[in-house]
Amino acid sequence: MLQNRPVILLVRPQMGENIGAAARAMLNFGLTELRLVAPRDGWPSKPAEDMAAGALEKITVDVFPDFASATADIHYLFALTARRRELEKPSMTPHDAAQESALRLNAGQKAAFVFGSERAGLDNDEIAPCHAVVHIPVNPDFWSLNIAQSVLLMCYEFGKHAGLTIPAGSLTEPAPQEKFEELFTRLTKELESGMFFQTENLKPTMLRNIRTMLTRGQWTDQEIRTFQGIISALVGKKEAEKKKSR
Amino acid sequence: MLQNRPVILLVRPQMGENIGAAARAMLNFGLTELRLVAPRDGWPSKPAEDMAAGALEKITVDVFPDFASATADIHYLFALTARRRELEKPSMTPHDAAQESALRLNAGQKAAFVFGSERAGLDNDEIAPCHAVVHIPVNPDFWSLNIAQSVLLMCYEFGKHAGLTIPAGSLTEPAPQEKFEELFTRLTKELESGMFFQTENLKPTMLRNIRTMLTRGQWTDQEIRTFQGIISALVGKKEAEKKKSR
Numbered sequence: 001m002l003q004n005r006p007v008i009l010l011v012r013p014q015m016g017e018n019i020g021a022a023a024r025a026m027l028n029f030g031l032t033e034l035r036l037v038a039p040r041d042g043w044p045s046k047p048a049e050d051m052a053a054g055a056l057e058k059i060t061v062d063v064f065p066d067f068a069s070a071t072a073d074i075h076y077l078f079a080l081t082a083r084r085r086e087l088e089k090p091s092m093t094p095h096d097a098a099q100e101s102a103l104r105l106n107a108g109q110k111a112a113f114v115f116g117s118e119r120a121g122l123d124n125d126e127i128a129p130c131h132a133v134v135h136i137p138v139n140p141d142f143w144s145l146n147i148a149q150s151v152l153l154m155c156y157e158f159g160k161h162a163g164l165t166i167p168a169g170s171l172t173e174p175a176p177q178e179k180f181e182e183l184f185t186r187l188t189k190e191l192e193s194g195m196f197f198q199t200e201n202l203k204p205t206m207l208r209n210i211r212t213m214l215t216r217g218q219w220t221d222q223e224i225r226t227f228q229g230i231i232s233a234l235v236g237k238k239e240a241e242k243k244k245s246r
Numbered sequence: 247m248l249q250n251r252p253v254i255l256l257v258r259p260q261m262g263e264n265i266g267a268a269a270r271a272m273l274n275f276g277l278t279e280l281r282l283v284a285p286r287d288g289w290p291s292k293p294a295e296d297m298a299a300g301a302l303e304k305i306t307v308d309v310f311p312d313f314a315s316a317t318a319d320i321h322y323l324f325a326l327t328a329r330r331r332e333l334e335k336p337s338m339t340p341h342d343a344a345q346e347s348a349l350r351l352n353a354g355q356k357a358a359f360v361f362g363s364e365r366a367g368l369d370n371d372e373i374a375p376c377h378a379v380v381h382i383p384v385n386p387d388f389w390s391l392n393i394a395q396s397v398l399l400m401c402y403e404f405g406k407h408a409g410l411t412i413p414a415g416s417l418t419e420p421a422p423q424e425k426f427e428e429l430f431t432r433l434t435k436e437l438e439s440g441m442f443f444q445t446e447n448l449k450p451t452m453l454r455n456i457r458t459m460l461t462r463g464q465w466t467d468q469e470i471r472t473f474q475g476i477i478s479a480l481v482g483k484k485e486a487e488k489k490k491s492r
Binding site for chain 1 (some may be wrong): 262266271273274275276299300301304341382383384385387388389390391395398399405
């Protein structure tokens, strides 16, 4: 599991709401270092706090006057851009960039994902010092992603390397095979006495199909007991009906 | 490339804003079939339209009174839930679920990703008919994702199977090797005449290091010409200084 996490750098962000949503998305995936270059409406920001759902109290936020000071201590910069530029840079998907960042962090380097303003993204002078450009593959006919959504996707991809896991929970334990065999043997007997098999010829195939069908559910002990109860109830009903009709 | 796309099903969604943001996220990744079960504030919705940024006009939205009618024609249902339940179901990450859905769609089956209400998610009676449960791995100390963000992440993962691509652009063409050799030969000559190499002993190693360093940039033709110009300027300056000091 990685100890270090990448920095998220927002360059000239305009709306506090988006900064707050970005902060929330960061913390959702374990990132805790946010840097802002010249936020339009200043900092701190009430709209950011409202959108962050408490995340701003749990991450660090630093404000810088320009790109150079915000990136001075960073070894590897990933520029997130919507449009492909003329600049000659390695181009990556978020998946590849997350992997590259994890390798860098693991080697003790500091890495940052850089996002431009809502209106215009990053300009060429900001992309030039970056080491790679990251493009999110989208529907070419409807490609505009909100900045906080781009941050979310990048953080989500990084999260795959951050040792985040689904809470363990208990792995389903299928019943031991003998319980299933008991059930199957009994069912076969009941089906025989109920004249289910029209010909002895087809019987092996039909039994195999039934076994396959019932195995697929990977029933637990309890579920096998339930099915035994269902058989009893069905057989009992038939027996009861037989008695009645006599 | 897949022709079919999964359905996004929102069960009892509360805020129109979230429905709109979900629609936008869907279209960003090429999904176009949205179903709503009993949206709290009715449908259509002004807040949804405002948030959808035009997406609602390009996707189909159908409203159903209950879960059963909304899922009647679906073969494979994925339930997105934040919490792990006691129910015995295969549990998947969004990545695995996207892959499974692509396989199903490819086989001509209809698949849907199912999301519960903002307040309470899906209840157990809605999860029971689903074939798999999808958990997004998050920071356990800050795990709450907005419903539209969950839809975004799921659609993004599906998009990896939908043949979405980064616009092609031109692959950088490094200069042919002979151009690089010309440059390197000239640089070596200039360094020799500038007394750069302190000992003949170390010269091969130093040259190798310089070659490695300069190769790493994968320079284009134009960039090599630029560097030739830089050498000329530096040499010229030195020559000029020599003349001046004479």
